[in-house]
Amino acid sequence: MTQTDPNGDSSVERQLALTVQALAESEARFRAIADSMPQMVWSSRPDGFHDYYNARWYEFTGVPEGSTDGEAWNGMFHPEDRERARARWKHSLETGEPYEIEYRLRRHDGVYRWTLGRARPIRNEAGEITRWFGTCTDIDDLKRSDQAKELLSQELSHRIKNIFAVVSALIALSARQHPEARGFANAVRTRINALARAHEFVRPHTETSRPTVGSMTLHAFLADLFKAYSDLTGATRVTLSGDDATFDDQAATSVALLFHELATNAAKYGALSLEGGRVTLDTRHAGDRFILTWTETGGPPLSGPPARTGFGSSLASLSVEGQLGGRLERHWLPTGLQVVADLPATALSRRRAAQNVA
Amino acid sequence: MTARILIIEDEALVAMELRFVLEDLGHEVVATVADAATARRIVREEDVDLALVDIHLSDGPTGVALGRELGQELGVSVLFMTANPGMVRDGVAGTIGVLSKPTDERSVQTAVDYALRRRMGQPVLYAPPELQLFG
Numbered sequence: 263m264t265q266t267d268p269n270g271d272s273s274v275e276r277q278l279a280l281t282v283q284a285l286a287e288s289e290a291r292f293r294a295i296a297d298s299m300p301q302m303v304w305s306s307r308p309d310g311f312h313d314y315y316n317a318r319w320y321e322f323t324g325v326p327e328g329s330t331d332g333e334a335w336n337g338m339f340h341p342e343d344r345e346r347a348r349a350r351w352k353h354s355l356e357t358g359e360p361y362e363i364e365y366r367l368r369r370h371d372g373v374y375r376w377t378l379g380r381a382r383p384i385r386n387e388a389g390e391i392t393r394w395f396g397t398c399t400d401i402d403d404l405k406r407s408d409q410a411k412e413l414l415s416q417e418l419s420h421r422i423k424n425i426f427a428v429v430s431a432l433i434a435l436s437a438r439q440h441p442e443a444r445g446f447a448n449a450v451r452t453r454i455n456a457l458a459r460a461h462e463f464v465r466p467h468t469e470t471s472r473p474t475v476g477s478m479t480l481h482a483f484l485a486d487l488f489k490a491y492s493d494l495t496g497a498t499r500v501t502l503s504g505d506d507a508t509f510d511d512q513a514a515t516s517v518a519l520l521f522h523e524l525a526t527n528a529a530k531y532g533a534l535s536l537e538g539g540r541v542t543l544d545t546r547h548a549g550d551r552f553i554l555t556w557t558e559t560g561g562p563p564l565s566g567p568p569a570r571t572g573f574g575s576s577l578a579s580l581s582v583e584g585q586l587g588g589r590l591e592r593h594w595l596p597t598g599l600q601v602v603a604d605l606p607a608t609a610l611s612r613r614r615a616a617q618n619v620a
Numbered sequence: 621m622t623a624r625i626l627i628i629e630d631e632a633l634v635a636m637e638l639r640f641v642l643e644d645l646g647h648e649v650v651a652t653v654a655d656a657a658t659a660r661r662i663v664r665e666e667d668v669d670l671a672l673v674d675i676h677l678s679d680g681p682t683g684v685a686l687g688r689e690l691g692q693e694l695g696v697s698v699l700f701m702t703a704n705p706g707m708v709r710d711g712v713a714g715t716i717g718v719l720s721k722p723t724d725e726r727s728v729q730t731a732v733d734y735a736l737r738r739r740m741g742q743p744v745l746y747a748p749p750e751l752q753l754f755g
Contacts, residue, residue, distance in 0.1 A: 420676065423703035423721070424631060430722045431637040438640065455722045462703070490727070492749040 302398035324370025340366035376405040426458035460518030504546040509610040516581035523578040533558035558598035623669040630654040630678040656682040711754030
């Protein structure tokens, strides 16, 4: 027999009344929070039926209350984004994965604004999804500023590349006035051209501006650099092997100069000066080091180290030891020169390494 | 073999050096122009065997369309010379290929020789490695 209180309600009915009141208060509290948030907030049933939008949504879209319930939200998106959004939402509903997508949402004045849509599911104790809660955040200003930055970056990239070409042309033109300086001018120009190529591989790229279809890595850059030393059939005479690596703008100058010097020397005095000569270049990780081994064969026989080191050799050593913080060793083997550059593993991508630590 | 060559490049210094290189090789440089409209006018008025075309010209990125037109409709052999070879990565109909800037004299020489041989219908075994061929 249930107990009754002085009002005549049973304790069960009283519990029920209290619970309903608590729910109503909770709902009111939710609406108050949701309507005070600067973002648009919405909610849907587990089947994806949208049944709640906060005040921001209606203020932004200007649509009558309730008119975007169900699936009608999709019509508020830019036509080009509708299919993508529908597919993404469907995927989240099926898998329970958080929903996140950028799309263009139509504002009350007809203007489409880039918006970030996100939603997460709420689950009951059995793990079943009972509701989705989502937000829409206007990111149009951010998106446009990103697009402007991208354009600026492309503009800068183009100018940088052009500057290399102009400098190279300027040197060549100046050398025409000074025939005695022709050798010097050529030496400088080939080094500048090597620098230009290296920087081409590190500067920020969009899909269209990338010089190669594949990766922007050390091996890709080297393959491009060594094309000039191909044999008469167009086949390469420098064979790459081992681990590839990426390199950043800080390392680009050093990488370019080191390999330019090695190849130029080989072409003048070493393996690449004879048609049958070949070079192998092996690059690999070894613990916290990155080792590059350049081995020449089939060139003129060597009888030991040369009497003097040229400026090019100094440049190569300076690049490896000064700029990259590594060690450079030359071995004058009877079969040909072998050069070993032993670098810290992070030397080629110091910027990324520094960011990871920070 | 010598040829009549049109240089289409908006950086004056680069164009000038290229002119000297080609003249040293014995070719005749018909003109150097910086935009597509002038290029079309020259080709209509003069005999041009070969055009070296940059992609970015003084009137914008008009080089690709220009090169295609010169190659397909106006009977000119076309080599692109650009710092942005990615922009013609899928090839351009009616043109031979692309050289990456900055170039050196040897690359220019071998590429021009190759283009002229093809124009004359002479057999060519190998293209110079620095020249990225289309098709």
